[in-house]
Amino acid sequence: MRHSPDPVESSPDSDAPPREVRDGAPFARSLPWLLLIGGVVGLVASFVLTVEKFALAADANYIPSCSFDSVLDCGAVMATAQASVFGFPNSLLGIAGFAMVVATGAGLLAGARFARWYWLGVQVGVTAAVVFVHWLIAQSLFVIGSLCPYCMVVWLVTVPIFWYVTLRNLHHGVFSPPVRAEVVSAAGNHLLPVVVWVVTVAALVAYLFYL
Numbered sequence: 571m572r573h574s575p576d577p578v579e580s581s582p583d584s585d586a587p588p589r590e591v592r593d594g595a596p597f598a599r600s601l602p603w604l605l606l607i608g609g610v611v612g613l614v615a616s617f618v619l620t621v622e623k624f625a626l627a628a629d630a631n632y633i634p635s636c637s638f639d640s641v642l643d644c645g646a647v648m649a650t651a652q653a654s655v656f657g658f659p660n661s662l663l664g665i666a667g668f669a670m671v672v673a674t675g676a677g678l679l680a681g682a683r684f685a686r687w688y689w690l691g692v693q694v695g696v697t698a699a700v701v702f703v704h705w706l707i708a709q710s711l712f713v714i715g716s717l718c719p720y721c722m723v724v725w726l727v728t729v730p731i732f733w734y735v736t737l738r739n740l741h742h743g744v745f746s747p748p749v750r751a752e753v754v755s756a757a758g759n760h761l762l763p764v765v766v767w768v769v770t771v772a773a774l775v776a777y778l779f780y781l
Contacts, residue, residue, distance in 0.1 A: 598741075601734050605675030608727040609668045615723040616664030622720075623648050623659045636719040641779045647718040652709045660706070664724055667699055671731060689744045692735055700732040707771065711778055725771070730764050 622634040626648055636644035647653055653660055674692060677684070684692075703725050710717055737760060740749045 598738070601738055602675045602678035604730060604734055605671050606679060607675075608731050609671030609675055612664060612724050612727045612731075613668035613672060615720045615727075616661045616668055619644075619648075619661035619718075619720045619724075620659055620665065623653070623661060638719075641717055642719055643716045644718040644720060646716040647710065647714055647721065650709075650714055652706065652714065660702075663702075667695060670695065686744055689735075689739055689742070693739050693744065696728075696732040696735050699728050703728045711774055717775065717779070726768070729767055733764055734760075 618635075622636065622644060625632050626634060626645060632645075634644040634648065636642070637646075648659075656663075670692075674684070706721065707725060710721070739745060742748060
């Protein structure tokens, strides 16, 4: 009897990887939760930043809730041109972007299977976000000389979202031949790059502002 190929395994748009790479990626089950929870955290931080920005625009004497001292001073950051790169508050981009992240995470948890083009779009979005975030980090640390706590929350969730979406897309062959799970997860140390990034940024903050 003629064998019919498994339509799930043969479809490049399927969320399930081909048989040869179906080896239990350790990040597969956690990704939907990361997108949902990280997206919600980023969305709330972006929303609060937007509210604070509008309040400061309406009253020059307003002190944002995230302004604590000369270092942790949202007001000083919000007053700069870097806070409105495209002519409107950067936080509006965060609201739109994190809303999509939340929707993706919720969809995955509900059993949705997104097409390859959708994951390509997600990859473009999170890559643009992580590049923009690192530009803002450099501006805050080396140009503005002040830190915005809510912005730092956005930094903290953007990087792992980018990292794990990229690992997922490598594993599922979204923009290249599928890569085995143990390769894209660096033999189980997939969390290490995120930890190194957090420690590096924290060390820079401590060195530049507190030492």
